Amino acid sequence: MFLGGGGGGGSQNDNYGGNGGNGGGIIYLTTYGSFSGTGTITSNGVAGGNSTGTPTATSHAGIDGSGGGGGGGAIVINAEEP
Numbered sequence: 680m681f682l683g684g685g686g687g688g689g690s691q692n693d694n695y696g697g698n699g700g701n702g703g704g705i706i707y708l709t710t711y712g713s714f715s716g717t718g719t720i721t722s723n724g725v726a727g728g729n730s731t732g733t734p735t736a737t738s739h740a741g742i743d744g745s746g747g748g749g750g751g752g753a754i755v756i757n758a759e760e761p
Contacts, residue, residue: 680705683752686727689744696743697728703752712761720756724749 683702690696703722727746 680707680753680755683722683724683750686724686747686749689727689730689746691743693743695730695732697730697746699746700725700727700749702749705752706754707757708755709757709759711759714756714758720754722752722754724751 682705685702686699688696688699701724703724706720706722708720725748727748729745730743
């Protein structure tokens, strides 16, 4: 079982690259007896950041790379009979 890996940062040769997104966590759920509900259980990664700045005739802002998204984590549900 592994955490979701963080995304890589975007190219920042002009100091305007986006950050990489965080990876998802680990959820380990053990229940003895019944397990029910209508909600959701998620362990999602986060989207990477956009490059920043606005290009102008004299700057390179906004032309660096965006960050990569983080990978999803792990969810384990262990339901045992009492």
